[in-house]
Amino acid sequence: MTVLSQAEWYDLTRQTTWTPKYVSEDELFPEEMSGGRGISLEDWATYDEPYKVVYSDYVNTQREKDSGAYSVKAALERANFVKDSDQGWVSVLKAHYGAIALAEYAASTGEARMARFSKAPGNRNMATFGMMDEVRHGQIQLFFPHEHTSKDRQWDWAHKAYHTNEWGAIAARHFFDDMMMTRDAISVAIMLTFAFENGFTNMQFLGLAADAAEAGDHTFASLISSIQTDEARHAQQGGPALKILLEHGKKDEAQRMVDIAFWRSWRLFSVLTGPIMDYYTPLEGREQSFKEFMQEWIIGQFERQMLDLGLDKPWYWDEFLRALDETHHGMQLGVWYWRPTVWWNPSAGVTPDERDWLEEKYPGWNDTWGKCWDVIIDNFANGKPELTGPATLPMICNMSNIPIIGTPGNKWVVKDYPHEHEGRLYHFGTEPDRWIFQQDPERYKGHMNFIDRFLAGQIQPADLMGGLQYMGLAPGEIGDDAHNYEWMAAYQKAAAE
Ligand SMILES: [Fe+2]
Ligand SMILES: [Fe+2]
Numbered sequence: 001m002t003v004l005s006q007a008e009w010y011d012l013t014r015q016t017t018w019t020p021k022y023v024s025e026d027e028l029f030p031e032e033m034s035g036g037r038g039i040s041l042e043d044w045a046t047y048d049e050p051y052k053v054v055y056s057d058y059v060n061t062q063r064e065k066d067s068g069a070y071s072v073k074a075a076l077e078r079a080n081f082v083k084d085s086d087q088g089w090v091s092v093l094k095a096h097y098g099a100i101a102l103a104e105y106a107a108s109t110g111e112a113r114m115a116r117f118s119k120a121p122g123n124r125n126m127a128t129f130g131m132m133d134e135v136r137h138g139q140i141q142l143f144f145p146h147e148h149t150s151k152d153r154q155w156d157w158a159h160k161a162y163h164t165n166e167w168g169a170i171a172a173r174h175f176f177d178d179m180m181m182t183r184d185a186i187s188v189a190i191m192l193t194f195a196f197e198n199g200f201t202n203m204q205f206l207g208l209a210a211d212a213a214e215a216g217d218h219t220f221a222s223l224i225s226s227i228q229t230d231e232a233r234h235a236q237q238g239g240p241a242l243k244i245l246l247e248h249g250k251k252d253e254a255q256r257m258v259d260i261a262f263w264r265s266w267r268l269f270s271v272l273t274g275p276i277m278d279y280y281t282p283l284e285g286r287e288q289s290f291k292e293f294m295q296e297w298i299i300g301q302f303e304r305q306m307l308d309l310g311l312d313k314p315w316y317w318d319e320f321l322r323a324l325d326e327t328h329h330g331m332q333l334g335v336w337y338w339r340p341t342v343w344w345n346p347s348a349g350v351t352p353d354e355r356d357w358l359e360e361k362y363p364g365w366n367d368t369w370g371k372c373w374d375v376i377i378d379n380f381a382n383g384k385p386e387l388t389g390p391a392t393l394p395m396i397c398n399m400s401n402i403p404i405i406g407t408p409g410n411k412w413v414v415k416d417y418p419h420e421h422e423g424r425l426y427h428f429g430t431e432p433d434r435w436i437f438q439q440d441p442e443r444y445k446g447h448m449n450f451i452d453r454f455l456a457g458q459i460q461p462a463d464l465m466g467g468l469q470y471m472g473l474a475p476g477e478i479g480d481d482a483h484n485y486e487w488m489a490a491y492q493k494a495a496a497e
Helices: 006-014 055-077 087-117 121-146 153-163 167-181 185-215 218-247 251-280 290-309 317-323 327-337 352-361 369-381 431-439 450-455 464-470 488-496
Strands: 417-421 424-428
Touching (some): 006 121, 055 121, 055 218, 087 121, 087 218, 087 251, 121 185, 121 218, 167 251, 185 290, 251 290, 251 327, 352 369, 369 488
């Protein structure tokens, strides 16, 4: 039997579609699931994904990727890197797995939405592979941390985090529910794959892989680079969808989706990736600063992609560039200060050497954020450690669910962006967060952030212990300083002298 060459059958398979006869097009592709936006099936059939793959090649490649990552893990298991590595790095791993593993698993539902409901055959084809990718990412990122769960309960949060009401888990869940679980197929293609995956996951996966390799953690480096090769493929589903929207005069809507998803992604990264790159990763293992990674991956690459497609830079671009110098420093200070409320042990990352590095990468750091750390250090030196932990709760943004912060010191700029809707007063950390709410109040108005729940009496007893219990943080899981406050010794010695 003669076998056709791939070139002869490939386009037929990737574009397989049909004309519905027994049901209407709307029954086959309900608008709220498909998001066809009045564009005809013929026009959606012109969707042309840049990265093409067939099932037999896909499974072969995936098998190789999995066996590569799993064999690096097996080979290095006895070396037990985690046991001997810097505790700041251990915290990077715990924070990453808890924030990412189950979101990956959930992402397979977002991919499934496109695989079933997208009106573009090429999108459905790509998303079928994307769905399998995300199942793999969920599984592998639960399997790798699992070996450590017998030693330390915080590792269990790789699986547990998304099942709790821990504040960071609420923030991440609100974000992913908005981008990938509750929108039509075309919105998922644009908001999840174009803005978030294509725009941001390179940062988390390649940036962090570079840091991991520098820090000597080859198991984690090979795991997350293996994941990113899948992301790089299925993240390309958004571009061709955007192209079709633009060709049909829907630029405003396309731009709005990108602007919303980009800002929401940035806010999540400012609390997760920023601190772990600039404060948790051991100094000698830092490949670049968070800001330098952002400039390379986001500003260099994503900005160009937007413009090439015919989109504009988001309206808040100047504010975004400014925030690169600020937001994650505030998040770091807040997460370290409220350290009992997270499932990992935050690293302070402010030894004298580290401060020199921060000042070099972020001129003015000592004069602003450094001043707050000075107060913490003084309180320790003066025998008042109780003043270095939380007695109250921070204000939390009603969109990003992360603290509302500003730059301390002489340039103090902390600002709330309030908005009243149907008699309820909402608080936002930035103008774009408020703007996102205003685009679709019906979608967002019912959500209660951690502070709203506290004020509504849902958290009892209404104190730190009640809060920790509500967040699911049991003894042995509650965060504390990654280095057991040893970094304070240099300052105490200096003070004694
Ligand atoms: Fe993924
Ligand atoms: Fe993905």
